[in-house]
Amino acid sequence: MNNILIAGVGGQGTILAGRILAAVILEAGYDLKVSELHGMAQRGGSVVTQARWGERVFSPIVARGEADVILAFEKLEALRWLPWLRPGGQMLVNDQRIDPMPVVTGAAAYPEDIPALLMAADAAVTVCDGYALARRSGSPKAVNMVLLGLLSRHLEFPAAAWEDAIRQAGPEKYLPANLAAFRLGSAEQ
Amino acid sequence: MKQLMTGNEAVARGAWEAGVRVVSAYPGTPSTEITENAARYAEIYAEWSPNEKVALEVGIGASVAGGRALTAMKHVGVNVAADPLFTVAYTGVTGGLVLVSADDPGMHSSQNEQDNRHFGRAAKIPVLEPSDSQEAKDFTVAAFSLSEEYDTPVMLRITTRVAHSRSLVELGPRSERPLPPYVKDARKYVMIPAYARPRHAAVEARLTALRELAETTPLNRVEWGDKSVGIVTGGIAYQYVKETQPGASVLKLGLAFPLPRRKITEFAHSVERLYVAEELEDFWEGYLRAWGLPVRGKEIFPWTGELQPETVASALAAETDRPSSPPAPRPAAAADPPARPPVLCPGCPHRGLFYVLSKMRLTVAGDIGCYTLGCLEPLNALDTTICMGASIGAAIGMEKTRGPEFAQKLVAVIGDSTFIHSGITGLIDAVYNKTQTTLLILDNRTTGMTGHQDNPVTGRTLQGEKYREIDLTQLCRAVGVDRVTTVDPFDLKLMEQTLRAELAAAEPSVIIARRKCALIDREAARPPLAVDRDKCTGCFRCMRLGCPCLSRQEKKAVIAGQCVGCGLCSQVCVPGAIVSAGEAGETL
Numbered sequence: 047m048n049n050i051l052i053a054g055v056g057g058q059g060t061i062l063a064g065r066i067l068a069a070v071i072l073e074a075g076y077d078l079k080v081s082e083l084h085g086m087a088q089r090g091g092s093v094v095t096q097a098r099w100g101e102r103v104f105s106p107i108v109a110r111g112e113a114d115v116i117l118a119f120e121k122l123e124a125l126r127w128l129p130w131l132r133p134g135g136q137m138l139v140n141d142q143r144i145d146p147m148p149v150v151t152g153a154a155a156y157p158e159d160i161p162a163l164l165m166a167a168d169a170a171v172t173v174c175d176g177y178a179l180a181r182r183s184g185s186p187k188a189v190n191m192v193l194l195g196l197l198s199r200h201l202e203f204p205a206a207a208w209e210d211a212i213r214q215a216g217p218e219k220y221l222p223a224n225l226a227a228f229r230l231g232s233a234e235q
Numbered sequence: 236m237k238q239l240m241t242g243n244e245a246v247a248r249g250a251w252e253a254g255v256r257v258v259s260a261y262p263g264t265p266s267t268e269i270t271e272n273a274a275r276y277a278e279i280y281a282e283w284s285p286n287e288k289v290a291l292e293v294g295i296g297a298s299v300a301g302g303r304a305l306t307a308m309k310h311v312g313v314n315v316a317a318d319p320l321f322t323v324a325y326t327g328v329t330g331g332l333v334l335v336s337a338d339d340p341g342m343h344s345s346q347n348e349q350d351n352r353h354f355g356r357a358a359k360i361p362v363l364e365p366s367d368s369q370e371a372k373d374f375t376v377a378a379f380s381l382s383e384e385y386d387t388p389v390m391l392r393i394t395t396r397v398a399h400s401r402s403l404v405e406l407g408p409r410s411e412r413p414l415p416p417y418v419k420d421a422r423k424y425v426m427i428p429a430y431a432r433p434r435h436a437a438v439e440a441r442l443t444a445l446r447e448l449a450e451t452t453p454l455n456r457v458e459w460g461d462k463s464v465g466i467v468t469g470g471i472a473y474q475y476v477k478e479t480q481p482g483a484s485v486l487k488l489g490l491a492f493p494l495p496r497r498k499i500t501e502f503a504h505s506v507e508r509l510y511v512a513e514e515l516e517d518f519w520e521g522y523l524r525a526w527g528l529p530v531r532g533k534e535i536f537p538w539t540g541e542l543q544p545e546t547v548a549s550a551l552a553a554e555t556d557r558p559s560s561p562p563a564p565r566p567a568a569a570a571d572p573p574a575r576p577p578v579l580c581p582g583c584p585h586r587g588l589f590y591v592l593s594k595m596r597l598t599v600a601g602d603i604g605c606y607t608l609g610c611l612e613p614l615n616a617l618d619t620t621i622c623m624g625a626s627i628g629a630a631i632g633m634e635k636t637r638g639p640e641f642a643q644k645l646v647a648v649i650g651d652s653t654f655i656h657s658g659i660t661g662l663i664d665a666v667y668n669k670t671q672t673t674l675l676i677l678d679n680r681t682t683g684m685t686g687h688q689d690n691p692v693t694g695r696t697l698q699g700e701k702y703r704e705i706d707l708t709q710l711c712r713a714v715g716v717d718r719v720t721t722v723d724p725f726d727l728k729l730m731e732q733t734l735r736a737e738l739a740a741a742e743p744s745v746i747i748a749r750r751k752c753a754l755i756d757r758e759a760a761r762p763p764l765a766v767d768r769d770k771c772t773g774c775f776r777c778m779r780l781g782c783p784c785l786s787r788q789e790k791k792a793v794i795a796g797q798c799v800g801c802g803l804c805s806q807v808c809v810p811g812a813i814v815s816a817g818e819a820g821e822t823l
């Protein structure tokens with residue numbers, strides 16, 4: 047069984063990333079379940095897409111301690127979902143900070159140095175400046191494609207499958223930019 | 236061919252395959268996409284009704300006229316539709332009639348987590364409960380056959396995890412069902428006492444027949460495994476049981492009501508230890524106990540919230556001395572990360588209004604919609620939120636209890652869709668019973684909370700066709716409110732002035748705060764704003780707006796993120812430090 051979480055903040059493009067991942071998994075012939083809660087997606091709340099695949103999948107949601115990889119579009123969300131990672135699992139973190147309202151109002155503090163907190167737990171952590179890479183690829187809005195590229199390096203699926211899925215997911219005119227961003231992300235160490 | 240579908244898409248597909256002609260609904264998470272998807276099939280007439288009661292009545296009419304009909308709503312919608320439901324349970328159907336109740340265990344986006352299997356039992360109609368998208372489609376088709384065969388409306392109960400999870404579905408063709416000739420049958424459909432009494436007897440006979448069906452239907456099945464543990468389960472809980480207890484024997488109940496007593500008893504006697512794994516209520520467990528079966532359920536499973544694979548695993552592990560899953564990584568500094576509650580969007584027209592209400596320290600009887608988010612810090616502007624439409628009645632009750640002086644610091648707030656749903660009758664009460672209610676209708680030209688559905692105020696149908704807009708001003712005048720004003724909620728000064736005037740008036744008044752939702756108003760986006768650091772004094776008055784674009788940096792305010800230039804922060808900024816990004820120097 048394979049388990050992945052894509053976590054982020056409403057409006058960051060996690061849902062599209064999840065759709066592309068799902069298309070790639072299906073193409074490889076697996077049984078698949080994807081759970082996403084999007085009721086609050088447009089209103090800046092925490093959002094997460096959960097994907098599970100294998101021979102036969104029952105639960106559509108990932109249990110705590112079961113995720114092989116967590117792709118976090120935002121640092122605080124990485125920390126929030128850390129308990130879902132399996133011991134030794136991969137935590138891929140976009141180096142972006144978005145203050146939640148309790149931090150804006152001063153009721154809570156944004157934790158200092160989240161990557162260090164993550165590394166102190168039993169997790170392999172990769173931090174990626176998605177925005178810088180997206181800019182470098184020529185399309186600053188394609189952070190989600192950069193991050194998918196990063197994710198692709200930790201999964202078994204061929205690059206061609208990812209690129210096909212990206213081709214089918216969005217309008218033609220963004221395709222070159224999206225592919226460029228994906229490739230930069232997948233080359234990132 | 237198999238396709239990846241959400242449970243909601245699968246229900247819509249099932250309706251189409253079953254030859255459904257009419258789908259009616261009022262939006263509500265997690266049910267909304269059923270109707271949006273049904274509307275894409277050319278053979279189906281689909282509508283947003285003004286509320287769930289009307290939606291079900293439309294479904295009933297379609298059924299009486301001989302067509303198959305599906306009506307969808309969230310769990311609390313069934314409360315609104317309960318009146319027609321309990322009597323259509325008596326009349327039965329002509330064309331198959333399916334009511335989809337989308338329950339929300341865990342309250343991902345709801346005000347309560349009631350378990351609507353109770354409604355099925357109370358109305359004495361069968362309840363089907365799928366566990367994934369394939370079943371969501373298959374059970375929808377089965378529900379229509381059952382409805383016609385047993386002359387009963389059928390409830391299809393889904394939950395958020397089934398509605399919003401994607402899994403593979405085998406598609407089938409549509410079976411066209413020609414309309415039978417219309418036959419008037421007053422004894423079946425006119426529920427005067429004389430005709431209703433025999434129908435009640437028919438309901439009891441039907442339930443007896445359905446209990447027999449429950450014993451043999453493939454909707455209920457036993458999956459034998461190791462007989463030391465037997466688990467009665469269904470819905471999403473079935474998936475968690477299969478996931479975490481691969482060896483156990485399972486009795487899966489796809490027909491959640493009525494129950495197969497013989498089948499369950501036989502299962503119980505074949506296993507050493509018997510459990511019921513169900514989300515929320517002890518609906519099944521209660522029956523097993525009443526039948527004297529030695530069962531464990533709510534002793535080990537929670538009464539509240541969603542089940543999770545890990546809660547099922549650890550509850551049963553404790554019972555069977557099996558190891559539960561390994562401990563997961565946690566940060567060394569184990570403080571809980573700050574929560575990230577949803578917020579009003581950048582440019583939301585509700586924000587300015589709540590800023591004013593909060594500043595004026597008014598008592599606010601609230602309602603349900605995006606504007607309910609005005610209850611959170613820093614706006615902190617609501618006193619009550621109960622159910623859709625409750626704001627006006629609540630304000631009337633407060634006024635009648637505490638008197639006219641209190642009413643001068645009291646407003647009710649309600650959204651446009653919610654006002655049409657169930658606010659109009661409250662306003663009629665305000666006039667009829669001589670109150671001085673001040674009602675704010677937050678007319679953002681959409682049903683925002685559930686993802687921007689049109690409604691009678693926008694005058695656009697589910698198919699996007701423009702017909703007649705309801706004129707809110709005329710509507711309020713027509714029920715007897717003389718004082719009706721319309722204000723732009725971005726104009727904070729005018730908003731405050733208007734509120735003061737209307738609160739002072741000794742009669743009911745309505746203020747319509749009209750501005751399009753920022754997410755649908757493409758014309759409204761203005762250049763982003765920025766803070767001139769030299770002028771910012773760090774008073775943070777702007778932070779009281781609760782805008783997600785504003786944050787603190789080195790004792791000054793900064794604007795980042797998706798600022799749409801609504802200008803509220805520059806209206807409240809005393810030193811005038813918030814200016815358009817160009818003027819402040821650099822865009823952030």
Ligand SMILES: Cc1ncc(C[n+]2csc(CCOP(=O)(O)OP(=O)(O)O)c2C)c(N)n1
Pocket residue numbers: 261262263264287309311312315345346603604605606623649650651652653654677679681682683684685
């Ligand atoms: C009986 C019932 N039906 C549906 C819902 C789901 N729901 C919550 S708020 C809302 C409508 C919100 O629209 P509106 O009043 O226009 O306010 P907005 O969100 O646009 O600010 C709906 C459909 C509910 N909570 N209760």
